[in-house]
Amino acid sequence: MNWRYWIKVIHRDLGYIAFGLTIIYSISGIAVNHVSDWNPNYIIEIDSLKIKPASDSTLTNDLMRDYLISQINEKDSLINSFRSGPLSMDLFYDKKTYSADLLTGNVSLEIVKNRTVIRETNFLHLNNPKKAWTYVADAFAIILIILALTGLFILKGKKGIAGRGKWLTMLGFVIPIVFLFIYYY
Numbered sequence: 001m002n003w004r005y006w007i008k009v010i011h012r013d014l015g016y017i018a019f020g021l022t023i024i025y026s027i028s029g030i031a032v033n034h035v036s037d038w039n040p041n042y043i044i045e046i047d048s049l050k051i052k053p054a055s056d057s058t059l060t061n062d063l064m065r066d067y068l069i070s071q072i073n074e075k076d077s078l079i080n081s082f083r084s085g086p087l088s089m090d091l092f093y094d095k096k097t098y099s100a101d102l103l104t105g106n107v108s109l110e111i112v113k114n115r116t117v118i119r120e121t122n123f124l125h126l127n128n129p130k131k132a133w134t135y136v137a138d139a140f141a142i143i144l145i146i147l148a149l150t151g152l153f154i155l156k157g158k159k160g161i162a163g164r165g166k167w168l169t170m171l172g173f174v175i176p177i178v179f180l181f182i183y184y185y
Contacts, residue, residue: 004153011150014143021140028125031118040122043113053105057086064089068100072107 031040051071059067065081068089080092087102100107123129127137152161152169161169 004156007150007153011147011154014147014150018140018143018147021136021143024121025125025140027118028121031115031122032125039115041115041119043115045111045113047109047111049107049109051100051102051105051107054102055087061089064102065091068098068102068107072098072100074098 028040034040049072051068054064054067061081061083064083065078068091069078072091074091074093074096076093076096078091078093082090082092084090084099089100089102091098091100095112097110098107099110124133124137127133152165154160155165157163159165
């Protein structure tokens with residue numbers, strides 16, 4: 001058996017192992033790359049509703065909170081409240097926030113929902129679990145290095161590293177270097 005045979009075997013088997021991890025890291029990478037365009041972990045819905053206005057700024061926090069709860073008719077358990085002004089209050093529920101202006105009767109409702117799958121991939125990609133996941137992520141990085149190196153030598157001749165492969169490999173180095181000169185230096 002020659003060395004090229006073993007390179008193919010190693011490349012193939014590590015490629016199978018890396019497949020799932022590559023999908024997870026790729027989905028998360030795309031999501032996190034566009035964090036300025038959207039929230040990759042949550043869907044945030046904003047709605048508005050109207051309540052009966054109240055102009056008594058002498059209401060205690062408790063009375064104002066109880067009045068708001070009776071007006072919005074929320075069935076979930078209140079977690080906390082915050083009086084942000086003489087006639088303004090925020091009510092915090094699990095994944096919901098009501099921001100009310102009692103003078104106008106305008107209430108803004110913000111509902112937060114998890115982005116299924118993407119949130120979980122981000123959790124892993126950003127190494128939030130720490131501990132054992134750090135070793136999994138490190139092993140994956142080492143597997144990617146081995147895949148890159150073995151991939152260079154799978155094909156031979158003009159389609160391999162001695163032919164067009166050398167130009168494509170150089171391009172793989174040039175692209176990040178160009179972006180470093182544009183955005184970093």
